[in-house]
Amino acid sequence: MMLQAFHKAVHVLFVLLLCTLSLFSTNDFSKQIKQLANNPQWHKLLHIKGHKSEIDDPTFFFSKKGKSNPKAELKASIEKLMSDKSDDENSTLCRYPSRSSWILEQLPELKKHIKLPKCTALNQELKDLGAKHITLIFASAHINSPASAFGHTFLRIDKDANTPLLSYAVNYAAQTAEDNGFVYAYQGLFGGYKGRYSIDPYYKKLHEYANLEQRDIWEYTLNLSPKEIDRMVRHIFEIRHFYADYFFLAENCSYNLLWLLEIAKEDVNLINQFKHKAIPIDTLRAVLSENLITKTTYRPSKRKEILNSAKAIKNNKQALNFAKSNDFDLTEIKKLPKKEKIASLELATALLRIKLAKQEISKEVYLKKFLILLKSRSQLGLQTKEEISHSSTPLEGHHSSKASFSFTNNQAFQTRIKVAYHDIYDNDTGFIPGAYINFFDTALGYKDNKLTLEEIHLLDIRSYALQDAIFKPISWEVSLGAKRIFNNELNSYLKAGGGITLGNKKFYGYATVTPTLYYKSKTTQSVSANIGLLYNPSKKLKLGLLTSNEWFSQKREIQEIEPFITYNFNQKSAINLRYEYSKMNEFEEKDLILSLFWYF
Helix, strand or coil: CHHHHHHHHHHHHHHHHHHHHHHHHCHHHHHHHHHHHCCHHHHHHCCEECCEECCCCHHHCCCCCCCCCHHHHHHHHHHHHHHCCCCCCCCHHHHCHHHHHHHHHHCHHHHHHCCCCCCHHHHHHHHHHCCCEEEEEEECCCCCCHHHCCCEEEEEEECCCCCHHHCEEEEEEECCCCCCHHHHHHHHHCCCEEEEEEEEEHHHHHHHHHHHCCCCEEEEEECCCHHHHHHHHHHHHHHCCCCEEECCCCCCHHHHHHHHHHHHCCCCCCHHHCCCCCCHHHHHHHHHHCCCEEEEEEECCHHHHHHHHHHHHCCCHHHHHHHHCCCCCHHHHCCCCHHHHHHHHHHHHHHHHHHHHCCCCCHHHHHHHHHHHHHHHHCCCCCCCCCCCCCCCHHHCCCCCEEEEEEECCCCEEEEEEEEEECCCCCCCCCCCCEEEEEEEEEEEEECCEEEEEEEEEEEEEECCECCCCCCCCEEEEEEEEEECHHHCEEEEEEEEEEEEEECCCEEEEEEEEEEEEECCCEEEEEEEEEEEEECCCCCEEEEEEEEEEEECCCCEEEEEEEEEEEEEECCEEEEEEEEEEEECCEEEEEEEEEEEEEC
8 A cells, every 4th residue: 555655656756747847848938937037026026136035034935045046936936836736725826825826927837737726714814805905004203112213104905995994904013022122223223133024903003003102194095906906915915924134224114015015016116215224204205206195194193182182171170180080070070161071071081091001990990981981971962073183294304314514604514414314403394393313323524624523323312202281201312422522532422311391393392301421431421401492483494492511520511502493495405504602611612503404
């Protein structure tokens, strides 16, 4: 019996070998294989950029040379399709539906030599997904989370455009449970995490970003045909099994979504627009430049909805105290005007939901209190709500990298370049007011025929989060780099501190205290008090007054005052004028500086 099985297996292998040899031996077929191996779409399916694939999972490839040899991978894929006689969900065609479909489209004669499995589970998933529309989602930056400082993009797959909450979200993210911002930044910058695609219900993502993280959501409906959508979805089902090394600035969430769009729409060029960095807003602009966006929808964060509802309360402390209390005493708002009573109940309900989401209360306690609020609110009837407006969209903001060229009144010249992203001198249009983050900001000075490194900020984050009657976030800042202080000597430094910010998105002021650790030949400590006022009267104009007083040991002190004005000509250029006054002990310096900003 065993001998018969052995002979049968040998016979099958022999027939397969003959088929393979006959298939690859003809000159026409060999020429066709060579052409297909150089086909841009085959390179996209393998995520090849330059000369190798960006997929780092070795199990993604059938050939040992597949990562850098698309021809070898194509041959190996064809051979795998021909040799695989299984009919389960782990068969080649079911597990690799994207590349398999493309190969069979290009080489239809292969169908005669392969077993076509049923792929029951895959087909059921495709049916349940029912993809009819694709929407690109941009979640704005989270001001108090370094890991979300640039914002985030993901895709939504819609079965029905009128019921988006029943749709599914396609996300690419680093696989980590790390909540330490410094560790996450370091690991993310140097590819310390594995990145994977995932598919989750959209309402979960919406709840995570809009409700818990208080981020605005922008939805961009994409111009894709049914065939292009099917092509994308099949690739998602294939690539979700494998990982690629995650890089915070380059191969990140936004960048890897571009592969899906390029595979869906073969004639667009997105990936090659990004070499060293891929900031979410820049990838969004790239998608717009390819005419892929047909519609834009804005969803305000839960925080904005709450603050909008609270407008009716005005300055009524009694109503606010009721809404924020743990025990709702309805007699406290009994005598309030109907409009304020409605606002108080709705505000209390919203804050109660946030407490449940943050697991500050149990589900049982939540339901008990929710029913009390719901019953009281239902007795007051309908109330027309004011629509939440937005002053600008993310696409209206300046580009994320910047080069500056500065001239001073003492005939000095300075140039600096910043890899990313948004600093305190930049206009806040399209960005969250008070959220500033810089990566690799380097300044070179030229004076008296001498070129010097003035300062370098490897990382500079300032989170001036606005406080209001409901939310009381703490402002904070952290910076790492090197700059010149006493005796004009370059010192490396690390500083971190916190404080408060008050005002509104147009005019706000901050006050922080920041201890700093300096190092040159020895360690020096300091602590500084910082106060600033920032005013954004229009989409093109920004004014500011920055002050700082820094105290060192040995009775040394640095005082700085800096008023400035920035005017944006467009998204790629601006002019900045500032006056810098600094006093280091008894030495004073005054500079009037004119700078040209070029964003790219």
